[in-house]
Amino acid sequence: MAATGLEGRLDAGEVGRGHWRVTLLSGFGWMFDAMDVGLVSFVMVALARDWGLSQGQVGLAISAGLFGMFVGAAASGTLADRYGRRAVLMGTLLVYALATGLTAFVWGYGALLVLRFVTGLGLGGELPVASTLVSEVAPARHRGRMVVLLESFWAYGWILAALIGFLVIPEYGWRVAFLIGALPALYVLVLRRSLPESPRYLIQKGRHGEARKAAARLGVDPGPEREESVEEAGGGGLRALWSGAYARRTFMLWVLWFGMVFSYYGIFTWLPQILASSGRGIATSFGFVLLITLAQVPGYFSAAYLVERWGRKGTLVVYLLGCAAAALVFGLRGLAADASGAELVLWGSLVSFFNLGAWGVVYGYTPELYPTASRGAGAGWAAGVGRIGGIAGPYLVGVMIGAPGLGVVAVFSMFALVLVVIAADVWLLGEETRGRALDEISGARA
Secondary structure (H helix, E strand, O other): OOOOHHHHHHHHOOOOHHHHHHHHHHHHHHHHHHHHHHHHHHHHHHHHHHHOOOHHHHHHHHHHHHHHHHHHHHHHHHHHHHHOHHHHHHHHHHHHHHHHHHHOOOOOHHHHHHHHHHHHHHHHHHHHHHHHHHHHHOOHHHHHHHHHHHHHHHHHHHHHHHHHHHHOHHHHOHHHHHHHOOHHHHHHHHHHHHOOOOHHHHHHOOOHHHHHHHHHHHOOOOOOOOOOOOOOOOOOOHHHHOOOOHHHHHHHHHHHHHHHHHHHHHHHOOHHHHHHHHHHOHHHHHHHHHHHHHOHHHHHHHHHHHOOOOOHHHHHHHHHHHHHHHHHHHHHHHOOOOOOHHHHHHHHHHHHHHHHHHHHHHHHHHHHOOOHHHHHHHHHHHHHHHHHHHHHHHHHHHHHHHOOOOOHHHHHHHHHHHHHHHHHHHHHHOOOOOOOOHHHHHHOOO
């Protein structure tokens, strides 16, 4: 498929103020998403003590939100291909912020599960749409780096969650934390005024005049007045993702996403609970988690540097294997009964560094592998399948920690194995996309 002149100019241009505006606006939404996901891992420590919840009930509450994220991610990608990236991004943010605020007034365990599910609908829906939008506006030579930098806002959101956990929850309680989580609803007003639509989406829908205006807002010369576009081959939806050249890509991505979300949510949503249960106390444990969370930031920035030098596959495989090794040592030594605080933070920080660096590459890599007509659906379904791993991971951790003869060593050994498997999946089945135009990638045979 040949690109239109406008699409070619979007790929060939340099990064300007308009590109950074889209990345920052989407990034702040991403940050609030991460803050909400992080908050629940800290809240559940206090809430479990207040309500006398079992480890299994804690795991189920975490998994309820992740089940909502599965439904939200799968649905939002298809909706974004139909109604636009911008509208779905704003709608999903509003859903999860309002549902988080309502959770502050929850009266029982059943209501908590329902509201966490609704919150998850918005949380899961926003992320693949935001990464798709940034991927579509970024110039080809800078696309990977810009999406990794977008993903770095996840670290800032978790840092905010850790600060709320450390400073607010012990002093004011978990209900106040959920009220703080409702504040991002106000950010929708900023997005409505300032965030442009993807020009590629508008071209694909035949809205050429709007596409030219959106490109101009990015600082890209829209070109001749009567520019014509070539329609994308095929349509969106699940069937397109498993047709012809895209089947191998979809299989590779679904395995990757399942393993990534399984390991990430299994580790990080349980980490405050694991540390608090080791006798260190809530305040001390939350302080350790805050330090470990800070390691996400250099993880993202190092991956952003390497992804345009080593490429998507090389960077991703190195970071996945690094995370596998760090997770194994963290379970064996960092969480040992006689481990010092410095050992715990060191190995936990390496898990955080490598895992979140890998996440940045995953979010940049995924939308590159599909055409505009199904890019939202491709990213959304990959994220949705990943959330199945996110449902299973936290629940399985709760079961394993409470089972005789297992515990944290078995848990982190399992995560190390999963990370090795998905590194092999990427190495064997993935293809390199560094520096290639989106229409070239989506039109190539996998």
